[in-house]
Amino acid sequence: MRVLRLWKLSTVVALTVGAAASASAQEPEPPTRQAAIEQAQGEKDKDLHPYVPGKMEGLMNRAEDILVNGVPRWHPYFTSAYYGGGFTLGAGYAHHVSAYNLLDVRGSYTILGYKRLEAEFTAPRLFHRRGALSVVGGWREATQAAFYGLGMNTSLRDRVNFDFQQPYGSGTLDFWPTRRLLLLRGSVELSQWDQRPGEGRYPSVDKVYTPATLPGVGTKTTYVHSQGTVGLDWRESPGYTRRGGFYGVTFHDYTDKDEKFGFRQLDYELIQHFPILREAWVISLRAYAQTSYLKPDQQIPFFLLPYVGSGSTMRGYLSHRFRDQNRIVAQAEWRIMVNRFMDAAFFYDTGKVTARRQDLDFNGLKSDYGFGIRFHGPFATPLRLEVARSPEGTRLIAAVQPIF
Amino acid sequence: MLLFAALVTGARVVSTKGPHFYPDDPITREPESRDASKAQPYFMGSMYEMSNNLFVTSKYQPAGVRAKNINTIDEVPDSNWFTNRIGSTRVTVEELVRGPNFGAPPDPSRWVVFREKTSGSHPGFTARDGKGQTWFLEFDPPYFPEGATGAVVVATKIFWALGYNQVESFLTTFDPMKIEFDPNATIRRPSGARTKFTQDDINSILERVARRPDGTYRVIAGRLIPGKILGGYLYEGTRPDDPNDVVPHEHRRELRALRVFGAWTNLTDLKASNTLDALVTENGRSIVKHYLQDVGSTFGMCNDLYEWDLSYEHFIQGDTTWRRLFSLGFALSPWQTVKYTEYPSIGKFEGDVFDPRKWRPQTPTTAWREMRDDDAFWAARRVAAFTDEMIRAAVHTGEYSDAAAEKYLADVLIKRRDKVASTYLTAVNPIVDARLDANGRLTFENAAFAARVASGPATYRASWFRFDNTTGETQPLSETQSTTTTIEAPRGLPTAAGSFVGADISVESEGHQSWRKPVRVYFRRDGGGWKLVGLERMPESAPATPI
Numbered sequence A: 001m002r003v004l005r006l007w008k009l010s011t012v013v014a015l016t017v018g019a020a021a022s023a024s025a026q027e028p029e030p031p032t033r034q035a036a037i038e039q040a041q042g043e044k045d046k047d048l049h050p051y052v053p054g055k056m057e058g059l060m061n062r063a064e065d066i067l068v069n070g071v072p073r074w075h076p077y078f079t080s081a082y083y084g085g086g087f088t089l090g091a092g093y094a095h096h097v098s099a100y101n102l103l104d105v106r107g108s109y110t111i112l113g114y115k116r117l118e119a120e121f122t123a124p125r126l127f128h129r130r131g132a133l134s135v136v137g138g139w140r141e142a143t144q145a146a147f148y149g150l151g152m153n154t155s156l157r158d159r160v161n162f163d164f165q166q167p168y169g170s171g172t173l174d175f176w177p178t179r180r181l182l183l184l185r186g187s188v189e190l191s192q193w194d195q196r197p198g199e200g201r202y203p204s205v206d207k208v209y210t211p212a213t214l215p216g217v218g219t220k221t222t223y224v225h226s227q228g229t230v231g232l233d234w235r236e237s238p239g240y241t242r243r244g245g246f247y248g249v250t251f252h253d254y255t256d257k258d259e260k261f262g263f264r265q266l267d268y269e270l271i272q273h274f275p276i277l278r279e280a281w282v283i284s285l286r287a288y289a290q291t292s293y294l295k296p297d298q299q300i301p302f303f304l305l306p307y308v309g310s311g312s313t314m315r316g317y318l319s320h321r322f323r324d325q326n327r328i329v330a331q332a333e334w335r336i337m338v339n340r341f342m343d344a345a346f347f348y349d350t351g352k353v354t355a356r357r358q359d360l361d362f363n364g365l366k367s368d369y370g371f372g373i374r375f376h377g378p379f380a381t382p383l384r385l386e387v388a389r390s391p392e393g394t395r396l397i398a399a400v401q402p403i404f
Numbered sequence B: 001m002l003l004f005a006a007l008v009t010g011a012r013v014v015s016t017k018g019p020h021f022y023p024d025d026p027i028t029r030e031p032e033s034r035d036a037s038k039a040q041p042y043f044m045g046s047m048y049e050m051s052n053n054l055f056v057t058s059k060y061q062p063a064g065v066r067a068k069n070i071n072t073i074d075e076v077p078d079s080n081w082f083t084n085r086i087g088s089t090r091v092t093v094e095e096l097v098r099g100p101n102f103g104a105p106p107d108p109s110r111w112v113v114f115r116e117k118t119s120g121s122h123p124g125f126t127a128r129d130g131k132g133q134t135w136f137l138e139f140d141p142p143y144f145p146e147g148a149t150g151a152v153v154v155a156t157k158i159f160w161a162l163g164y165n166q167v168e169s170f171l172t173t174f175d176p177m178k179i180e181f182d183p184n185a186t187i188r189r190p191s192g193a194r195t196k197f198t199q200d201d202i203n204s205i206l207e208r209v210a211r212r213p214d215g216t217y218r219v220i221a222g223r224l225i226p227g228k229i230l231g232g233y234l235y236e237g238t239r240p241d242d243p244n245d246v247v248p249h250e251h252r253r254e255l256r257a258l259r260v261f262g263a264w265t266n267l268t269d270l271k272a273s274n275t276l277d278a279l280v281t282e283n284g285r286s287i288v289k290h291y292l293q294d295v296g297s298t299f300g301m302c303n304d305l306y307e308w309d310l311s312y313e314h315f316i317q318g319d320t321t322w323r324r325l326f327s328l329g330f331a332l333s334p335w336q337t338v339k340y341t342e343y344p345s346i347g348k349f350e351g352d353v354f355d356p357r358k359w360r361p362q363t364p365t366t367a368w369r370e371m372r373d374d375d376a377f378w379a380a381r382r383v384a385a386f387t388d389e390m391i392r393a394a395v396h397t398g399e400y401s402d403a404a405a406e407k408y409l410a411d412v413l414i415k416r417r418d419k420v421a422s423t424y425l426t427a428v429n430p431i432v433d434a435r436l437d438a439n440g441r442l443t444f445e446n447a448a449f450a451a452r453v454a455s456g457p458a459t460y461r462a463s464w465f466r467f468d469n470t471t472g473e474t475q476p477l478s479e480t481q482s483t484t485t486t487i488e489a490p491r492g493l494p495t496a497a498g499s500f501v502g503a504d505i506s507v508e509s510e511g512h513q514s515w516r517k518p519v520r521v522y523f524r525r526d527g528g529g530w531k532l533v534g535l536e537r538m539p540e541s542a543p544a545t546p547i
Helices: A002-026 A033-045 A055-067 B005-014 B046-055 B093-098 B147-162 B199-206 B258-265 B318-327 B366-370 B373-384 B388-396 B403-424
Strands: A074-076 A088-096 A102-110 A115-126 A131-147 A160-175 A181-197 A220-233 A244-256 A263-276 A281-294 A326-339 A342-354 A366-375 A383-390 A393-399 B111-116 B124-128 B134-139 B169-174 B179-181 B186-188 B194-196 B217-223 B228-231 B276-282 B285-291 B431-436 B441-446 B459-467 B474-482 B486-488 B500-508 B519-526 B529-536
Touching (some): A055 B046, A342 A383, B093 B147, B093 B388, B134 B147, B147 B169, B147 B217, B147 B258, B147 B388, B258 B366, B258 B373, B388 B403, B431 B500, B431 B529, B441 B500, B474 B486, B500 B529
Parallel strands (some): B111 B179, B111 B186
Antiparallel strands (some): A074 A088, A088 A102, A102 A115, A115 A131, A131 A160, A160 A181, A181 A220, A244 A263, A263 A281, A281 A326, A326 A342, A342 A366, A366 A383, A383 A393, B124 B134, B134 B217, B169 B217, B186 B194, B228 B276, B276 B285, B431 B441, B441 B486, B459 B474, B459 B500, B500 B519, B519 B529
């Protein structure tokens, strides 16, 4: 861009001075100021051309077209098949099938060989812009997902790996009856979890556990997962906000057609942002609890147990570090507006998993803390970089979405 | 000093006979001698322009040269960019209130919608009124009722008076019961396709704007600019397809001066897409006319109710970014503590903490960085020329329903006007309007004293010289001085027609060190008297106004 500017400036100066010089050399001295200016204009008239955007300008215009005018096509895709897959690379191709409705086909591959391939159809303007529909179908495989045992008293040395493959298809409908504030969400998913021996340098789950000691080992389960959410959302945008909040409850039902691994869950989530000093600081708080309810004579497979430890729950711990039937997570952030497109944040996470719902209290919590930088626009946070510290070590987190 | 100094300098490279002043100096109109019909539309992307301004222009080192489109007496001649109005000629209150609105207002008895709105931050669309005229309609957001529309209409009058080409803009009413759709009305969808404009599209706009209790909407209607639209102009370089555009835009004084006018009115959104070039035919020739099209980001109007830092910082600014990052926000910025009296129709706009030199637009432009104190002085004289009565009359055209809000806006504009004048009329030697009569009496004005932003005793000294217009050589005469703005010239000034004399006029006044730097004036003997043909307030090369 700098080169372009210098080129343009030098062109102009050369044009102006050169015009006068050549005019003086070849044409009579202009008798008036007006004639002198007209000479310069005459010289320029010999070399007119349309504005030619530079390479950078062309690229950014293209990016703007994608971001603002919503005409994506090829796009990067960083969502991995499952946690713990390592660095993820992927791509997608989006195509509008009508004025607003979009079909996006995408896939990703991680450094540890996790694979995801899926297609999503989105209809963002239903019911006079009160509803949005998403229909997803796909397949994924995680080859060496970690499991450390049940409860909070496990060790990193307890790690085993498991693999699963999962074809899935779902439909989700968001509905805002009053356009803002009140959110109703319903979703149905049909999927099959095929749990297989894990790969990698840690023992496979089936070498340490049996189906009797750990429900779900070696199972192939077909679920109908239905869920419903009622929420109040008055944030500027879920992707980025400095004020407002979200209070929501979600009900899940997992129905196993073989009636072995069916269960229900309730999620409770409270998010509140408190702007201070004209939003130069924001105290952001999140409390999240998930409780599980077993169906008669059925169990929750280990790979669907609630967890803490991840880039979105307790950031100082490895992904899905702790698992059990219930969980509670509380997060607090002190966010500092650095400029219009960048925030810094100090954060503190705490939480635990429990076997019994009545143990979801503030005793025996694990915690971590850290610092992060977020690059954001008015409505989205495309990059979040964080360093988190816990008794189990220091973790670096790079994410393409906000923490909450 | 001279218009197109580079051109004259270039001429001297190959010819020692080029005159310092041409017979037609000072010119009052910048010629547009060539046909510009080959000019092609180009619309620079906002993302590129913003990034370029934030990361490249912000590092730009000003050339520190005198504006290149001024005439020999330090004034901006009329052009397709600028027309001398207030500060140069008398503008009446009636003319100011009318502003650019020479045509009839829209007929709101019917609106035929045919296209979305393609510019401006607030919701709107394009429609034809009851008389078939095309207008761009823009509404108020719900958190700024009367604010966005009021800002456009008031600022349009002010910037018209300041000399910029403005769009005819009228406050009017939009009644959703009187809406029709052109059979060919279309709107661009996210898919990129243009499809039929529907009632639901209108609804999606009306749901996001301020509605009156009677179900109608207050709108600002901007008349379609005549001619072929070529896109916005840039604040640097020239249009490569316009033969008449030979002065780099960063060296156009009226564009540099937007740093002053922008500070006064808080015009924070200085970007290409808020300007417009149009190819029009005048005197049988196609020329490009340049509009400062959208001045709605003035006063306290912005895209969001919570943009507290606006006008205090660019969107990204190195020093404040590092300060906040390393202090974790404990080093407070001025915008965090300034007290506002907020009216919904005005927004965050105040005059007590306002400092013209510290004012910042959303993103810097090259012209903004190139402004020097002589450009600012020129601009400040125009700002100071607005009387209280004129400001209140201009604000009244905003038709604010809250009289207290109207009074507040005018009061703040008056306060900010006085600060602009106080800052920039005193920053350089304020000698203006120099005249040398046939009897050898030099008279002038002290613009700072005239604007009452400075006072006290002053001694004016004039060092006289003869001037050879062919060689540029000077021959000292003598020095005269006075404690008034009239100084006698030395005896024996030449009397031959076409002869030149000059004077370096400096001012001794306590507290005004910069006034000691002389203003150089040149006079040419014309007929029986002297004509001012040259005025240099600052040297050709001098630092730009610090940022």
